[in-house]
Amino acid sequence: MNDMPPVIDATKLDKLAQVAVKVGVNLQPGQDLVLTAPVTALPLVRRIAAHAYAAGAGVVTPVFSDEEITLARYRHAQDASFDRAPGWLYNGMAEAYAGNAARMAIVGDNPMLLAEQDPEKVSRANRANSAAYQPAMKMITNFKINWNIVSYPGAAWAAQVFPDDAAPEAVRKLADAIFAASRVDTDDPVAAWAAHNAELRTRSSWLNGHRFHALHFTGPGTDLTVGLADGHEWMGGASPAENGVICNPNIPTEEVFTTPHAARVDGYVRATKPLSHQGTLIENIEMRFKDGLITEARATKGEAVLLKVLDSDEGARRLGEVALVPHASPISKSGVLFYNTLYDENAACHIALGQCYSKCFVDGGKMTPEDVAAAGGNKSVIHIDWMIGSGEMDIDGVHADGRRVPVFRKGAWAD
Amino acid sequence: MNDMPPVIDATKLDKLAQVAVKVGVNLQPGQDLVLTAPVTALPLVRRIAAHAYAAGAGVVTPVFSDEEITLARYRHAQDASFDRAPGWLYNGMAEAYAGNAARMAIVGDNPMLLAEQDPEKVSRANRANSAAYQPAMKMITNFKINWNIVSYPGAAWAAQVFPDDAAPEAVRKLADAIFAASRVDTDDPVAAWAAHNAELRTRSSWLNGHRFHALHFTGPGTDLTVGLADGHEWMGGASPAENGVICNPNIPTEEVFTTPHAARVDGYVRATKPLSHQGTLIENIEMRFKDGLITEARATKGEAVLLKVLDSDEGARRLGEVALVPHASPISKSGVLFYNTLYDENAACHIALGQCYSKCFVDGGKMTPEDVAAAGGNKSVIHIDWMIGSGEMDIDGVHADGRRVPVFRKGAWAD
Numbered sequence A, B: 001m002n003d004m005p006p007v008i009d010a011t012k013l014d015k016l017a018q019v020a021v022k023v024g025v026n027l028q029p030g031q032d033l034v035l036t037a038p039v040t041a042l043p044l045v046r047r048i049a050a051h052a053y054a055a056g057a058g059v060v061t062p063v064f065s066d067e068e069i070t071l072a073r074y075r076h077a078q079d080a081s082f083d084r085a086p087g088w089l090y091n092g093m094a095e096a097y098a099g100n101a102a103r104m105a106i107v108g109d110n111p112m113l114l115a116e117q118d119p120e121k122v123s124r125a126n127r128a129n130s131a132a133y134q135p136a137m138k139m140i141t142n143f144k145i146n147w148n149i150v151s152y153p154g155a156a157w158a159a160q161v162f163p164d165d166a167a168p169e170a171v172r173k174l175a176d177a178i179f180a181a182s183r184v185d186t187d188d189p190v191a192a193w194a195a196h197n198a199e200l201r202t203r204s205s206w207l208n209g210h211r212f213h214a215l216h217f218t219g220p221g222t223d224l225t226v227g228l229a230d231g232h233e234w235m236g237g238a239s240p241a242e243n244g245v246i247c248n249p250n251i252p253t254e255e256v257f258t259t260p261h262a263a264r265v266d267g268y269v270r271a272t273k274p275l276s277h278q279g280t281l282i283e284n285i286e287m288r289f290k291d292g293l294i295t296e297a298r299a300t301k302g303e304a305v306l307l308k309v310l311d312s313d314e315g316a317r318r319l320g321e322v323a324l325v326p327h328a329s330p331i332s333k334s335g336v337l338f339y340n341t342l343y344d345e346n347a348a349c350h351i352a353l354g355q356c357y358s359k360c361f362v363d364g365g366k367m368t369p370e371d372v373a374a375a376g377g378n379k380s381v382i383h384i385d386w387m388i389g390s391g392e393m394d395i396d397g398v399h400a401d402g403r404r405v406p407v408f409r410k411g412a413w414a415d
């Protein structure tokens, strides 16, 4: 078993593990940890396990995936396989979360892994997997327990992000970009995160003070009014899960975000970055909305995959999230296209198709699914973020009486 | 991620994967496969996944363990951690088997991994794990579904088995020993296994024809009468699981075995090989039995671990299996001590402490746990095989009326 590629700085990787455990998931003494990761991320997983046990973990259980095994299915499996999913594993995870286990996911897979495979099979496998994962996913999106996603510079991902560099140099560059965005290139990453979390809290508090009826986005190819759900709450950075643990679900994170109203989105919008969706790159997305519903959708590349995604279920054609990110965010300034939502969504304002976060409501934890739906929260098996922000984006907050307040001007906070 | 060490013959490794899928688990079209493995065994797991999908697998789900993560727990975890286990994962596996998923386990870990750790913590962690694994384990020992264990030549294991060889040479030697014992060094391994299974069936049929009341073992340091359970059935090689699939649970396998009577074992017995138990080597075991119960137990090394094992529960001090293996078996003839039960138990006659196999009864599949207990079948959370056979072992079959029939003479079948 290969240990860490020597181009990855061991000290910073260890700090990334520390941030994931202490800031990301904020693991509590006695809490179990369920950790999903590609097997290539083993060096980071090992360091996370050490930090988690040092923090008092009960038992740390890694669940590894492997790209070669995923590909073996597409190469050899019979047709019926593509409607199957390991429901037993996901039910087990739901049981773990119900027992207050924390959840960590390490991403770093090859974003183009399934690019050459039959899109019909990819879509069926994704649909079967999403449906089976639903009970566990619900506990995550409803923020029942503390969780975190962090990433590892896998070689295939690095090659995609830095195509002009040889393998070890591409991995080194991606590792450094991950370390910088995750604030582990500082002496005291935990303190750096405390300061950053305070800044995000200031922004979300200002938006919650206004409690706008809608946001109006304008920019090249975009004139979109996104109604906000009744009683919506803006969130960002650290926030308390329902088990009381304050965690940072995403490392890195630069966004403040809330739940749009599923029936009050109107106008047209153009993506400002490609969307990498489960092995397919979808480029130049354009959509038109009427009364919350997507009435037109196209893309210059990957359109077939996009249209399949929109047919996942009823809620796939409506929005579940709207998020604000300054164009000057560190990830945006790096100029790197990561082909990874965790990074790219933190480089630009974005919206998400599908499931809303019920935590993005005042007293969201006490709401039933019916309450959430009545307030305008969307429901779907999918949640797919795509980027609409740029340095030319203006955003107004619109009150119910029509009064407008500048929120963003030329991609930056208006204040 | 390192792919296969170049010292391992790729063609034979692929044949081992084929034997595991076709002969071992005999995966049926549409059946899911749950596969546990150390992460170092990834090259074999990938080939097994390919063969499993080609055989019509629904979905293949690997569950990897990692020795460094196991050690991180002993190095960093707080005391309370050692009473925890990932019950959610094992409950999920039980759910998978209840849904007719097949099970495969790849072994090849460092047998001495935990040798330096606190035996008290090792024992507590093992006990917590065994208890949590019980629901899934029961479905395996009761043979509800087809399953298989196969092994991979891990570097630490190879270093233990061939301490005088440098790392790559030791792995090459262990790989070759595994390939030979698993009959994949032949042109048609599947045909070789069919012939071997027929030979084992002949032996178990002869024993079932006699249906002895007891077996009487004599040899240096051993004079032991092992009563056989009422309505016991000898098994060996391929046999049908309760789901109707004929599989070979162990690759390799040389034994025929049945269920002893938990209350009718008397005399004394000396181990003929060391027992490698979860990281501890237990040497020169000697035990005395009265009315089925172990009344004395000692070992020249690892005795503390052995005594802890015997205190696992009520049934840990009684036998759950007796098995016959000729001293001339290929694994015995190789002269290699594998420090691995899967191999070493196939080099010598052995007995097992703890849980019996309920399949080793006539119509065992229809018996309730109470029926099994009434017939003399033992019950425990442990099942630990240890080796008592040698070239000097004589065995008589003893009928209820005292009539004796030679079974083994000088370690070989008496016929």
Ligand SMILES: [Zn+2]
Residues within 6 Å of the ligand: A255, A257, A321, A323, A345, A350, A385
């Ligand atoms: Zn977002």
Ligand SMILES: [Zn+2]
Residues within 6 Å of the ligand: A321, A352, A383, A384, A385
């Ligand atoms: Zn999102």
Ligand SMILES: [Zn+2]
Residues within 6 Å of the ligand: B255, B257, B321, B323, B345, B350, B385
């Ligand atoms: Zn045995």
Ligand SMILES: [Zn+2]
Residues within 6 Å of the ligand: B321, B352, B383, B384, B385
């Ligand atoms: Zn056994």
